[in-house]
Amino acid sequence: MSTKNDTKMEYGDFQTPDILCDKICSLLSDLNVTPNSVVEPTCGTGAFLRASAKAFPDCRQILGFDINPNYVLASQTAEPALVQCEDFFEKDWPSTLASLKEPILVLGNPPWVTNAAVGMMSGKNLPKKSNFHRLNGFDAITGKSNFDISEWMLLHLLQWLSGSSAVLAMLCKTVVARKVLQYAWSKRFQIKTSATYSVNALEHFGASVEACLLVCILEPGANSQECEIYGDLDESIAHSRFAFRNGRLVANLNAFERYGYLYGRSPVKWRSGIKHDCSRVMELRDCGAQSFRNGFGEIVELEPTYLYPMLKSSELAKEDSEPARFMLVTQRNVGEDTSSIQHKAPRTWDYLAKYAEYLDSRSSSIYRKRPRFSIFGVGPYAFSSWKVAISGFYKKLQFRAIGPADGRPVVFDDTCYFLPCQSKDEARELLKLLNSQAAKGFFDSVIFWDAKRPITADVLGILNLGALSSELGVSLPGQVGRTMELPLWQSHGPRMTGEGL
Numbered sequence: 001m002s003t004k005n006d007t008k009m010e011y012g013d014f015q016t017p018d019i020l021c022d023k024i025c026s027l028l029s030d031l032n033v034t035p036n037s038v039v040e041p042t043c044g045t046g047a048f049l050r051a052s053a054k055a056f057p058d059c060r061q062i063l064g065f066d067i068n069p070n071y072v073l074a075s076q077t078a079e080p081a082l083v084q085c086e087d088f089f090e091k092d093w094p095s096t097l098a099s100l101k102e103p104i105l106v107l108g109n110p111p112w113v114t115n116a117a118v119g120m121m122s123g124k125n126l127p128k129k130s131n132f133h134r135l136n137g138f139d140a141i142t143g144k145s146n147f148d149i150s151e152w153m154l155l156h157l158l159q160w161l162s163g164s165s166a167v168l169a170m171l172c173k174t175v176v177a178r179k180v181l182q183y184a185w186s187k188r189f190q191i192k193t194s195a196t197y198s199v200n201a202l203e204h205f206g207a208s209v210e211a212c213l214l215v216c217i218l219e220p221g222a223n224s225q226e227c228e229i230y231g232d233l234d235e236s237i238a239h240s241r242f243a244f245r246n247g248r249l250v251a252n253l254n255a256f257e258r259y260g261y262l263y264g265r266s267p268v269k270w271r272s273g274i275k276h277d278c279s280r281v282m283e284l285r286d287c288g289a290q291s292f293r294n295g296f297g298e299i300v301e302l303e304p305t306y307l308y309p310m311l312k313s314s315e316l317a318k319e320d321s322e323p324a325r326f327m328l329v330t331q332r333n334v335g336e337d338t339s340s341i342q343h344k345a346p347r348t349w350d351y352l353a354k355y356a357e358y359l360d361s362r363s364s365s366i367y368r369k370r371p372r373f374s375i376f377g378v379g380p381y382a383f384s385s386w387k388v389a390i391s392g393f394y395k396k397l398q399f400r401a402i403g404p405a406d407g408r409p410v411v412f413d414d415t416c417y418f419l420p421c422q423s424k425d426e427a428r429e430l431l432k433l434l435n436s437q438a439a440k441g442f443f444d445s446v447i448f449w450d451a452k453r454p455i456t457a458d459v460l461g462i463l464n465l466g467a468l469s470s471e472l473g474v475s476l477p478g479q480v481g482r483t484m485e486l487p488l489w490q491s492h493g494p495r496m497t498g499e500g501l
């Protein structure tokens with residue numbers, strides 16, 4: 001049964017205070033926005049309708065819509081606006097917009113809720129599947145499984161307005177504004193200028209999320225792919241610009257104009273650390289004499305065969321930290337049969353069998369129909385003796401060269417990224433390149449530092465290490481790009497000293 005709070009969440013029901021709507025409308029006036037028609041597609045209790053009636057007295061028509069009949073009644077007092085009860089996802093927007101006198105201003109604050117959250121509440125406030133899939137390429141950008149419903153609304157509105165003289169001015173999460181622009185730019189919607197103005201969502205809506213006012217000015221034939229970023233609604237000078245270049249977003253256009261020549265492909269793929277989703281079983285501390293303590297506090301005796309020293313993201317992020325535990329690495333390649341563990345390391349097999357209920361009940365679907373005790377993020381690269389690695393958990397560009405510990409390659413958890421190297425020299429050379437001013441300048445130009453996880457394998461992979469090495473006059477380490485040979489660690493086993501690890 002859904003609660004009152006669920007309903008509020010499902011409909012993204014957070015009304016914008018009058019003071020903020022007035023400020024936004026006066027900013028639009030300052031930008032010389034003079035609409036003949038105003039539309040508020042999810043008008044709630046009508047704050048934007050009232051503010052636009054004041055700010056644009058010459059406007060011929062102000063229309064408001066909301067799904068909630070009580071809000072429609074409340075906002076009918078916002079004269080001279082015409083308000084109707086409509087479901088955004090059912091309305092024939094192309095005909096409605098085509099019937100309006102241009103320039104059209106579409107403004108408001110669509111619901112801030114994801115389709116996954118609506119689904120969890122067994123809600124129905126979602127786009128119809130058929131409509132959703134009609135927009136080619138949308139899936140690819142938003143990820144099929146999760147998107148903000150405001151994102152769906154905004155990019156459809158832009159699509160329907162493209163080719164008209166119009167302005168879209170909407171409050172939304174900053175990540176939503178970026179995704180919407182990325183899509184609009186990739187589809188070459190006819191946008192003349194775009195800007196975002198930071199808005200304090202905590203102060204106005206009690207929500208701790210980065211939010212902004214997105215303003216897109218559309219004009220027939222226009223084709224801008226840049227967005228100015230303003231600190232807040234009072235700022236008159238943009239502090240930077242993000243843009244669409246080479247088919248992707250770049251976070252700081254000025255910096256990208258300087259360092260964009262380093263854009264390309266890394267000759268060797270950035271890899272993620274190992275994913276096992278069961279740290280209490282798979283990560284163990286050394287207690288000496290081949291005994292280890294797992295996450296349940298149990299001391300177990302295991303053969304060294306499948307144990308590798310590991311660094312977690314938080315440890316990798318600390319300079320000079322040493323591996324403090326081991327990871328049970330049950331496979332050398334994704335999908336490898338695990339039954340041979342029983343013969344090669346019977347104590348390890350018994351241990352895995354004892355804790356099988358935890359491993360078998362891992363919720364991610366990637367483990368289904370895989371050999372028992374499977375892990376991911378394994379391949380020859382995971383066992384390379386040297387690696388240049390970075391934690392993807394923090395907002396800092398700190399690369400480290402990590403060599404073997406007690407003769408065993410060090411592995412990472414799946415929130416770390418690394419380039420496999422075959423020697424200490426190769427790792428040091430790569431580290432020099434990645435720590436150079438040019439590499440830092442390039443990464444700063446493409447990384448959105450305010451994102452939840454700014455550092456990803458994807459963004460690391462677009463630094464062209466070849467171009468960087470020629471620029472710095474450093475030769476690219478010889479082994480980079482070559483296929484790694486799998487070392488025979490499993491026949492040697494680690495040297496367990498019980499000290500230092």
Ligand SMILES: C[S@@+](CC[C@H](N)C(=O)[O-])C[C@H]1O[C@@H](n2cnc3c(N)ncnc32)[C@H](O)[C@@H]1O
Nearest residue numbers: 011014015016042043044066067087088109111
């Ligand atoms: C964040 S509130 C903003 C309300 C108003 N725009 C404002 O700025 O004060 C989102 C509004 O969207 C409305 N809404 C949610 N889903 C809707 C839908 N499918 N169609 C129309 N309105 C919807 C809610 O009732 C709510 O009033």
